[in-house]
Amino acid sequence: MEQKTAADDEELVHDAVVGYKVGEKKTVEQYVKLDDDDPSLRKWKESLGLNGALSGSIGEPGDNRKVVILRMELEIQGHDTIVVDLGKPNAIEELKSRPIVLKEGSHYKVRIRFRVQHEIITGLRYLQLVKRKGLRVDKSDEVCGSYSPNTLEKPYYEKTFIAEEAPSGLIARGSYNITSKFVDDDNTTHLMFTWTLDIKKDWH
Numbered sequence: 001m002e003q004k005t006a007a008d009d010e011e012l013v014h015d016a017v018v019g020y021k022v023g024e025k026k027t028v029e030q031y032v033k034l035d036d037d038d039p040s041l042r043k044w045k046e047s048l049g050l051n052g053a054l055s056g057s058i059g060e061p062g063d064n065r066k067v068v069i070l071r072m073e074l075e076i077q078g079h080d081t082i083v084v085d086l087g088k089p090n091a092i093e094e095l096k097s098r099p100i101v102l103k104e105g106s107h108y109k110v111r112i113r114f115r116v117q118h119e120i121i122t123g124l125r126y127l128q129l130v131k132r133k134g135l136r137v138d139k140s141d142e143v144c145g146s147y148s149p150n151t152l153e154k155p156y157y158e159k160t161f162i163a164e165e166a167p168s169g170l171i172a173r174g175s176y177n178i179t180s181k182f183v184d185d186d187n188t189t190h191l192m193f194t195w196t197l198d199i200k201k202d203w204h
Contacts, residue, residue, distance in 0.1 A: 059117025104168035123185025
């Protein structure tokens with residue numbers, strides 16, 4: 001099986017918006033105290049749940065990660081959802097050796113469940129690179145958004161990406177090596193992992 005390479009990492013870079021500059025990073029407390037006289041700023045803070053006092057944050061003190069990817073799902077039209085628990089030990093290693101089987105021509109959506117902890121994350125994105133036999137066949141760049149740390153009342157976030165259709169036909173069947181990457185607007189990579197999708201004539 002192909003392994004993730006430095007070349008994959010270099011290809012998984014989102015296209016920067018011309019003229020866009022990353023704002024100065026602030027703590028949750030600093031964001032809460034920002035002046036509410038600006039209507040657009042007030043609306044942005046409310047969208048992140050920062051319009052009131054924050055309590056009940058569930059971040060693990062000994063875990064320095066800011067974004068924790070809990071699970072990945074393939075929501076498949078007319079078929080059971082395939083769930084990959086990324087929160088369990090050795091989940092990433094298991095993904096490398098256990099391909100996900102998908103019937104050719106299936107319509108599906110990738111859904112991600114994740115937790116934000118310790119600080120606000122801005123401009124989170126999901127990048128995906130698909131290769132077959134070493135050649136790139138697809139690349140996607142999905143915007144997730146900005147998030148405040150999760151709380152007991154809201155223990156995780158979910159994001160569903162646009163629908164995709166699995167390739168079909170004799171030539172299209174086979175293994176596709178996928179590299180997934182979560183990155184924010186200051187180019188911090190929160191998780192990068194590889195997995196394999198086996199396109200078959202049927203589900204087994």
